[in-house]
Amino acid sequence: MRRAKIRISRFNPDIDKTPYWQEYQVPWEKGDTVLGALIYIYEELDPTLAFRFGCRYKKCGLCAVEVEGRPRLACLAGLKKEMEVSPLRNLPIARDLAIDRGFFYHRLAELKLYIPEQESMKWPAVIKEGIQHKRLIGCVECLSCLSACPHYDYRDTTFGGPYLFVKLAQLHFDSRDKIDRRFQARTLGIERCKGCRYWGRCVPCTSGIPIFKDAIRPLS
Amino acid sequence: MRGEAFQDNFLGKVKKAILDWKINGFVLFNRLMETRDFDVICIGAGGAGVAAAVSAARAGARVAVLSKEPIGYGDTRISKGVMAYAGLYPGDSPGEFYRDLIQGGEHLNDGDLARTVSQETALAVLTIEGFGHLFCRDEGGRITSEVLSPAGGHRFPRGLISPSEGVSMGNALRAAIARAGIAVFEETMAVKLYSEEGRIHGLLALHLLSGEAVFFRAASVVLATGGAGWLYYPHTDCLQSATGDGFSLAYEAGAELIDMEQVQFIPFGITHPRPFIGLLCGEPATAGPFGRLLNNKGEVILEGINTMTRAQVARAICMEVERGGGTRHQGLILDLSPNLAHPKGLKAREKMKEIGIFEPVREAYGERAYDWEEPWDVSPTAHYHMGGIRADSEGRTGIKGLYAAGQAQGGIHGGNRLGSVSLAEVFIFGRRAGRSAAQSALGGVRGKINRVESLITADVQELKSLYGSRGSYRPIKLKRRLQELMWKKVGVLREEGKLKEALEELGELEALSRDLSISPIKRLNREVQDALELRMMLNVAKAMALSALERKESRGAHVRLDFPQRDDFGWRRNILVWKEGMEMKVRAEEVRN
Numbered sequence: 001m002r003r004a005k006i007r008i009s010r011f012n013p014d015i016d017k018t019p020y021w022q023e024y025q026v027p028w029e030k031g032d033t034v035l036g037a038l039i040y041i042y043e044e045l046d047p048t049l050a051f052r053f054g055c056r057y058k059k060c061g062l063c064a065v066e067v068e069g070r071p072r073l074a075c076l077a078g079l080k081k082e083m084e085v086s087p088l089r090n091l092p093i094a095r096d097l098a099i100d101r102g103f104f105y106h107r108l109a110e111l112k113l114y115i116p117e118q119e120s121m122k123w124p125a126v127i128k129e130g131i132q133h134k135r136l137i138g139c140v141e142c143l144s145c146l147s148a149c150p151h152y153d154y155r156d157t158t159f160g161g162p163y164l165f166v167k168l169a170q171l172h173f174d175s176r177d178k179i180d181r182r183f184q185a186r187t188l189g190i191e192r193c194k195g196c197r198y199w200g201r202c203v204p205c206t207s208g209i210p211i212f213k214d215a216i217r218p219l220s
Numbered sequence: 221m222r223g224e225a226f227q228d229n230f231l232g233k234v235k236k237a238i239l240d241w242k243i244n245g246f247v248l249f250n251r252l253m254e255t256r257d258f259d260v261i262c263i264g265a266g267g268a269g270v271a272a273a274v275s276a277a278r279a280g281a282r283v284a285v286l287s288k289e290p291i292g293y294g295d296t297r298i299s300k301g302v303m304a305y306a307g308l309y310p311g312d313s314p315g316e317f318y319r320d321l322i323q324g325g326e327h328l329n330d331g332d333l334a335r336t337v338s339q340e341t342a343l344a345v346l347t348i349e350g351f352g353h354l355f356c357r358d359e360g361g362r363i364t365s366e367v368l369s370p371a372g373g374h375r376f377p378r379g380l381i382s383p384s385e386g387v388s389m390g391n392a393l394r395a396a397i398a399r400a401g402i403a404v405f406e407e408t409m410a411v412k413l414y415s416e417e418g419r420i421h422g423l424l425a426l427h428l429l430s431g432e433a434v435f436f437r438a439a440s441v442v443l444a445t446g447g448a449g450w451l452y453y454p455h456t457d458c459l460q461s462a463t464g465d466g467f468s469l470a471y472e473a474g475a476e477l478i479d480m481e482q483v484q485f486i487p488f489g490i491t492h493p494r495p496f497i498g499l500l501c502g503e504p505a506t507a508g509p510f511g512r513l514l515n516n517k518g519e520v521i522l523e524g525i526n527t528m529t530r531a532q533v534a535r536a537i538c539m540e541v542e543r544g545g546g547t548r549h550q551g552l553i554l555d556l557s558p559n560l561a562h563p564k565g566l567k568a569r570e571k572m573k574e575i576g577i578f579e580p581v582r583e584a585y586g587e588r589a590y591d592w593e594e595p596w597d598v599s600p601t602a603h604y605h606m607g608g609i610r611a612d613s614e615g616r617t618g619i620k621g622l623y624a625a626g627q628a629q630g631g632i633h634g635g636n637r638l639g640s641v642s643l644a645e646v647f648i649f650g651r652r653a654g655r656s657a658a659q660s661a662l663g664g665v666r667g668k669i670n671r672v673e674s675l676i677t678a679d680v681q682e683l684k685s686l687y688g689s690r691g692s693y694r695p696i697k698l699k700r701r702l703q704e705l706m707w708k709k710v711g712v713l714r715e716e717g718k719l720k721e722a723l724e725e726l727g728e729l730e731a732l733s734r735d736l737s738i739s740p741i742k743r744l745n746r747e748v749q750d751a752l753e754l755r756m757m758l759n760v761a762k763a764m765a766l767s768a769l770e771r772k773e774s775r776g777a778h779v780r781l782d783f784p785q786r787d788d789f790g791w792r793r794n795i796l797v798w799k800e801g802m803e804m805k806v807r808a809e810e811v812r813n
Contacts, residue, residue: 014743031493031584042746043696050744054289054459057499057580059298059387062289075495076583094429095744101290102406102429105394114395118350123342128361129354129383137354137391138384170391174352207387 004028004079006037008049009086012095019086019093022046028079035063035074038085038097050096061142064088064206065097071144073206088147090161091154099143103154104163111184113167115176125176132214133173138207139166145211148203151192160188162203162211169215185219193220253433253680258284258403259661260654261423261438263410263466266294267643268626269444270393271347271650272615272657276442277400279658284403284436286425288461288749291397291404295446295459295627296646297390300500300577301382302369303348303355303643306341309365312376314338321641324373324529325606325634326776327792328479331813333632336613336652337645344647345380351396353389355380369571371639372505373529379640385576389643407744408434410465411752412679413441413473413622420473420621424679428749431687431742433680439661440621442653443470444646447605447627448483448760452711453703456602457489457500463753464760466628470609471759471804475617477797478630479607480760481768481778484637485712487533489601490584491549498601499580503639504528506577508559508568513537513552514595515545521552526568531636531777534600538712538779541599551599556592600712604642606633606777607767610796615653621660625653631794635776686748688740693732695750702729702757710765715781719769726762733758766806767795 003025011019024045026037038051054060056075063074066086074085087097094100107113118125145162146152152161160168165185172181193199193216202212209215260276262269265287277283285291306317318338322329345363349355358364368377382388397404407428414421422437445466449458456462471477488502507525513536515521521540525533537552547553559565569592572578582590589596608630615623626646633641709722733754738747773787774780793808 012741012743029494031495033495036495043700047694047696047747048739048741050746054293054461055298056460056495057298057583059385060289060293060459062293095741098744100429105291105398105404105406108394109398109401112399114399115352117399118346121346124345124349124355124363126361127354127357129357133354134383137388139391140387141391174354176352207384 002028004037005082006041007084008041008097010096011093013093021084028081032079033075034065034067034072034077034079034083034085037079038074050094050098052098058206059140061140061206064142064144066147071147071206073142088143090146090149090152091143101143104141104143107164108167111164112179113171115171115174116178118176127175130173132218133170135209136166136170136173136214139170139209140207142206144206145203150196150198158189159192160185160190162215164188165190165215165219166209166211169219172219182219190216190220253435255435255437256284257437258282259438260440260442260657261286261436262442262444262654263469264294264444264446264626264628265289265291265393265397266444266446266626267296267348267389267393267646268628268650268653269294269442270351270397271647272442272444272623272625272654273402274396274400275651275654276658277402279655279662281658281661284405285397286405286408286410286436288407288409288428289459290406292390292394293459294390295462296393296643297386298459299386299389299643300575301385301387301389301643302371302379302575302640303345303382304341304374304378304638304640305345305363305368305380305644306338306378308363309368309376309378312378316376317341317378320374320638322634324636324638326636326786327788328482328634328776328794328811330631330811332613337632337641337648340648341644343651344644347647347651348389348392352392353382356383369575370505372503372526373636373638381575409749409752410469411683413469414676415473415619415622418474418620420619424676424683426683426748426752429744431745431748433683435676439664440623440657442615442623442625442657443609443628444624444626444650445469445628448757449602449604451703451706451757451761452602454497455489455599455707456498457486458602463757464605465753465756466624467608467763468756468759470617470622470624471763471797471799473619473622474799475619475622476610477608477763478610478794479635479767480630480763480797481771481795482606482635482776483602483764484530484604484606484777485534485600486530486603487537487600488554488598490580491547491551491597491599493584496580496584499584500577500601500603501581501598502554502572502577503530504533505639506572507554508556508565510558510562510565511554511556512558514555515540515552516547517545519545521545529636534712534777535779537598537600542713547597549597549599551597553595554598555595557595560592604637606630606635606637611653613649613652614656615649616656621664623653623657625649635778686736686738686751687742687745689736689738691735691737693736695733695736695738695747695754698729698733699750699754699757702726702754702761706761706764710761710768713779713781714768716769719765722765723762723769726758726765730758762804763797766804767797770795770806770808
């Protein structure tokens with residue numbers, strides 16, 4: 001049987017000062033994925049490996065990691081003969097490959113990232129939904145964009161980063177929303193995007209959302 | 221918010237707890253663990269849990285939501301986002317919908333529950349759109365009969381489509397919880413409910429991120445924990461957290477489970493390669509008018525698939541595989557190409573692509589299969605649990621203060637769930653359960669926590685002893701054995717011999733599950749979660765096998781090879797499972813109309 005060599009970044013904030021690499025060898029068949037390899041390692045080689053997954057097919061966004069230094073959904077990333085897997089960058093690490101996601105829920109509440117309560121109705125409202133909104137709400141919140149963003153750091157709350165700009169844009173294009181989301185984007189430092197080397201295209205999105213075109217530009 | 225407290229070190233936690241105590245006055249703190257006090261606690265943060273939490277908060281209750289995953293991450297989020305809306309299509313009405321539900325459920329449905337669903341679908345649409353979701357509309361921005369898509373078992377088109385499947389619903393759920401200012405405890409797993417004299421007092425939970433135990437005191441608890449598809453992994457398209465926790469918690473607390481043998485296997489799941497086994501790739505309605513199923517010799521096994529129920533098609537596939545007609549991957553071949561020669565078939569393909577149900581086909585089998593030009597391999601996959609906790613249309617179980625909603629609740633769909641009804645039902649019963657849980661909590665008298673304190677202390681010690689326990693078996697290995705056993709012996713086709721073997725093996729696994737080996741790491745210890753889930757899964761599996769053994773007929777999703785016929789004379793009855801002493805009891809009872 002063919003085998004793949006996979007190097008994984010390990011880190012337990014309670015014990016370790018810095019992350020370190022650990023190498024594993026896993027069986028490798030056609031069609032195998034990085035997520036499959038992580039599950040195999042946990043089951044057969046190392047019970048202490050921490051990672052996240054949920055649906056096994058790009059809907060939950062929980063399994064996002066960096067593969068060879070680029071953010072990918074582990075459930076879709078194909079296994080290669082030799083590869084390196086590390087947690088998403090710029091985000092707090094819970095342990096090993098799992099990032100601490102609790103932070104984002106609190107930002108959601110703080111920034112009021114929701115539409116106002118709807119008046120009690122008897123019939124669904126007449127709402128024209130733009131194509132941008134349709135694309136934007138496909139965001140699975142995998143947070144890959146934050147990992148690839150050159151300006152984002154979770155400790156710096158003055159810059160929202162592409163994920164929050166996508167969330168703001170979802171509401172900006174929702175006719176039911178009443179808050180000035182462009183103003184919010186300015187307070188979250190969207191003008192810093194202008195000096196960015198990714199200006200005009202922004203970072204790649206695992207759900208295929210054109211983040212610059214649909215979120216950064218309309219908000220800035 | 222409050223969940224952050226767990227991550228602090230011990231001293232920090234003491235400070236925080238004292239602070240909480242000063243602020244709230246009523247929050248107890250004992251040296252063992254954090255104690256928190258709420259009126260209503262919702263376990264699970266998918267559609268039903270969030271709808272329940274929001275409606276309980278609106279009724280004035282202090283509400284908390286507990287979720288193993290982040291808020292909004294349940295099977296709602298990974299669903300196809302197709303939701304039933306009855307009474308809009310010309311000729312359709314709640315009455316017609318009710319008839320379809322009963323017909324589809326093969327007369328096992330609880331009449332009250334089915335009637336409630338049939339009457340309140342519009343309310344469900346308003347609820348999730350009010351949270352922030354939007355369904356696909358016509359060019360004028362209206363929801364009209366033209367945007368409705370047909371689904372198997374429905375005599376009228378009733379399916380509202382979502383532009384990005386369930387993802388935007390999941391996001392809307394997170395938004396709704398934030399908007400309502402509800403306390404959230406993410407990555408927190410409920411371990412045990414405490415009741416006294418038939419009334420709920422509270423529950424013990426484990427914060428998975430920190431490894432700390434927390435006691436939640438509450439007058440009402442809503443179980444919205446979803447189903448148990450993960451009992452069949454990898455033959456399931458459910459989220460990995462669908463381990464039947466609510467079924468087990470309710471059972472242990474003394475509530476009844478109904479028709480646990482009724483598990484929906486959706487007929488079209490991916491069979492290979494390995495990582496994609498079990499992922500959903502269609503249902504009967506998506507086969508178009510001319511789709512057909514072939515066996516390994518190329519013989520046609522089934523035609524006219526799109527008019528059949530999920531149960532009928534799943535059964536046909538497994539029967540043929542059992543007869544030796546299966547492919548290398550233990551499935552049959554789904555050939556949708558005949559559709560391409562007909563305008564109706566082509567139209568069906570476009571509609572299905574819009575819903576996005578074939579996405580995994582592209583990844584697993586390639587572009588030509590995705591375009592229906594090439595046939596592909598399919599095998600049934602566990603999708604939904606029709607059985608579950610017995611509760612009335614207000615979510616009330618037999619235990620005072622204990623409520624159930626969504627997939628965790630049983631009896632709504634009888635022996636077979638029609639596509640798109642689940643997403644409507646989670647909001648209907650979530651809303652109702654939340655409201656009545658709040659009313660009962662705000663009006664009721666509370667038991668004194670100290671009466672069960674010694675019991676809780678023992679449970680916490682036991683929970684803590686899991687970390688670093690040096691037994692013989694890894695929990696994940698036992699979990700995998702249980703899953704294989706369920707697929708092979710309590711799967712799509714059942715018979716007495718295999719079910720009895722299953723029960724025996726489950727007993728063995730239960731014994732082994734007391735001898736576990738677990739790493740001592742406190743932070744995000746997956747093995748501890750596996751151990752706790754394994755216990756719950758063992759209860760659920762046993763309830764399922766026992767119910768399946770009891771139902772001596774084939775009805776709905778339950779197929780007995782030794783009793784292949786439906787027996788309307790003897791078996792228009794529900795099967796109930798409950799705990800008496802240390803024993804699992806089972807009985808059959810006339811269906812409530």
